[in-house]
Amino acid sequence: MIEIVSETRCISCNQCVKVCPTNVFDRSESGLPIIARQDDCQTCFMCELYCPTDALFVSPHDRPAATLDEEELAGIGLLGGYREQVGWGKGRSPGAARDATYLMFKEMQKKAGH
Amino acid sequence: MGNLNSYNNKAASLTLEADVLVIGGGPAGTWAALAAAAKGASVVLADKGYCGTSGATAPSGTGVWYVEPSADKREEAMKSREALGGYLADRGWMKRVLDRTYANMNDLALAGYPFPLDESGNRYLRSLQGPEYMKLMRKRVHKAGVRILDHCPALELLADDNGVGGASGIQIKNGEPWTVKSGAVVIASGGCAFLSGALGTHVLTGDGYLMAAEAGASLSGMEFSNAYAISPAFSTVTKTAFYTWASFYYEDGTVIEGAGSQKGRSVIARTLLTQPVYACLDQATEEMRLWMRKAQPNFFLPFDRVGIDPFTQKFPVTLRLEGTVRGTGGIHLIDENCATAVPGLYAAGDAATRQFICGGFTGGGSHNAAWAMSSGSWSGEAAASYSAKLGFRRNARELQGLRTTPVEKAAGARESQVKAGAPSAQEVIAAVKREVDPYEINLFRSDARLKQSLGRLDQIWREVRSGVATSGADVWKAREAASMAATARWMYASALARPETRGMHKRTDYPDIDPNQHYRLLAGGIDDVWVKPEPQPALPAAEVHAG
Known part of the structure; x- marks a missing residue:
């Protein structure tokens, strides 16, 4: 579930408010997005991909997590790590172009005896 | 135009x-x-x-x-x-x-x-x-x-x-x-x-x-x-295909014989009825591990974020209902x-x-x-x-x-159509889930269990018809609850109308395919659910063998 909107990283673009498929975020009076309905989060990680400043963190758990430390997560590359893998963001190229599914499928066919 | x-x-x-x-x-x-x-x-x-x-x-x-x-x-x-x-x-x-x-x-x-x-x-x-x-x-x-x-x-x-x-x-x-x-x-x-x-x-x-x-x-x-997908027990990420390279284990570390991502999914379900099941993608080669990461980065999010190496460490898995999505x-x-x-x-x-x-x-x-x-x-x-x-x-x-279920403060309505004391959307959803989530009802199907469950779902539907309460800001959730209840009724009415095992529909009381039921089933109805074979089914004349 979504756990962190980093106030230091967030630039109040409110892209997360816009793209969340389950309407978890609200724009607050200060302009910063807030996690208004965490219960509605489906842990799909899409907000992280659309955040231009890697200010969001979705915990992999399907229920609220214990307190998380933003500095620590940033330190181990988890803030924005998924966006980097998907190849979104300035100076990156789409990871879809490096999709190795064809190699997997080949092996899978051997394994399944197709 | x-x-x-x-x-x-x-x-x-x-x-x-x-x-x-x-x-x-x-x-x-x-x-x-x-x-x-x-x-x-x-x-x-x-x-x-x-x-x-x-x-x-x-x-x-x-x-x-x-x-x-x-x-x-x-x-x-x-x-x-x-x-x-x-x-x-x-x-x-x-x-x-x-x-x-x-x-x-x-x-x-x-x-x-x-x-x-x-x-x-x-x-x-x-x-x-x-x-x-x-x-x-x-x-x-x-x-x-x-x-x-x-x-x-x-x-x-x-x-x-x-x-x-x-x-x-x-x-x-x-x-x-x-x-x-x-x-x-x-x-x-x-x-x-x-x-x-x-x-x-x-x-x-x-x-x-x-x-x-x-x-x-x-x-x-x-x-x-009644499709169910494998996911880590703590996570939403369902990617059953990757479990082609998994072994499945009991808590004590011994292998669960017959468990697998394809045909062995019911073995996993049966085991989950009484105890946890663990998986480890230990059949993936070094090469395969790299390909998997490049194929589906999302698969690794839960593991990377909790610090589990899915290729060498065992982690608890569950089966999540994907219903008609799969x-x-x-x-x-x-x-x-x-x-x-x-x-x-x-x-x-x-x-x-x-x-x-x-x-x-x-x-x-x-x-x-x-x-x-x-x-x-x-x-x-x-x-x-x-x-x-x-x-x-x-x-x-x-x-x-054409809506058949009342909605609080619906489009254009001056006041709520929902009576006081109506069940909340959350309550209706929880009640429907109690009927459709369990493997013992939905995966291992039988006449008795399906009938009992459908009876409870009919009761849920009657309540839905008189109105589902929401907080007002989320009236659409009442419709989600109603849709889930309606879907579950068509599901189980259809499952009852097919006393055989065909495709993913598995009846424990009718474990074989029945050549006389080689037709598609239609369903419909709002209060009175009906099911009947498709008229004039243009189906391939196939050799159908038991099993």
Whole structure:
């Protein structure tokens, strides 16, 4: 579930408010997005991909997590790590172009005896 | 063709006119919108979430049933699942889907999807990464001039004596109603996964099934609705294919014999009834590990974030219900245009039945993706043609809402239609989930259990009919609850009407396939649910053997 909107990283673009498929975020009076309905989060990680400043963190758990430390997560590359893998963001190229599914499928066919 | 007129009849409420309204903005909905727009139609696309991130495809990735147009390859592709599907699929539909998917995937390459190159330097078009695919589809839909309404769930269809002519719903962001009057409507709102937490399925609550049934459309194949996917117990990420390389273990570390991602899924389910099951992808080679990461980065998110190496460490797994999202049941189609029996109403993607290409076996992954883009395109084109034929009459219709369940502060209503003391949406949803989630009812099916469960679901439905309470700001959740209850009833009524084991529908009391039940089942009805064999089933004369 979504756990962190980093106030230091967030630039109040409110892209997360816009793209969340389950309407978890609200724009607050200060302009910063807030996690208004965490219960509605489906842990799909899409907000992280659309955040231009890697200010969001979705915990992999399907229920609220214990307190998380933003500095620590940033330190181990988890803030924005998924966006980097998907190849979104300035100076990156789409990871879809490096999709190795064809190699997997080949092996899978051997394994399944197709 | 008509113009896209927008006018406000009161502050922030929204009324639009269009040739075609598409409900749902996942793969099927976006292809439908593109196809309708290409025919010159004005199009509105309304998504409950956000077109581009909504649904099961966007956060994930999918194989695509893309087969080169060579006779041998096509024959092999069509044959591969016929027996698994219990011979309920249709070669004509399969051929058309293969043709359309081939064309659409090449169209997607032209539109700029960054397909990878295989070792021979050829573009590999059998797989799509969800975020990239759906971002591109939104861009294309937008560029085609389609008006996109995000966070706008539909609550009901509008119709007159001549058929469906639009829909209305609520704008989640401001709580105000929206209405779209259109010549035709395409329902592409996905299947129903009963809020099981399977990746990306929170918006997939069967809303389109209920709306279509309220308009008088039938459903088909609703007994093939009990797909379960493997995921880590703590996480939403369902990617069952990767578990091809997994071994499954009891808590004490001994291997669970017979457990597997494909045929051994019931062994996992049976074990989960009494104890936890652990998995480890220890059959993946070093090479495979790298390929997996490049194929589906999302698969590794839960592991990387909790610090588990899934290739060397055991982790607890569970099975999450994917219902009709990976099942094959859905709105019944009466022709190749993806029309329903109701004039002006079309269905595509997981909202529609996928039996034509999958029979009763899962449409998961590649087949559903191919079906979504093919049926999406056909329904969009047909809806545009239908609307064009209506011409000016389109705008002069006296339309009525078809909703059968009262909603608090519904569009246009002055006060709540829901009585005090009505169950909350959360309570109804929890009650439905108690009937559909358990493996002992839904996976290992039997006459007695299905009947008892259906009895409880009928009671839930009676309560839903008198009204479901919500906090007021989230009235659409009452419709989600109603849709889930309705879907569950069609599922179990259909499951009871098929006393045999065929495709994914497994009856413990009838463990064999019965050649006398070689037909598709139709279902429908709101208060009185009915199920009957499809009349004049044009099914392949297949040799059907027990087992």
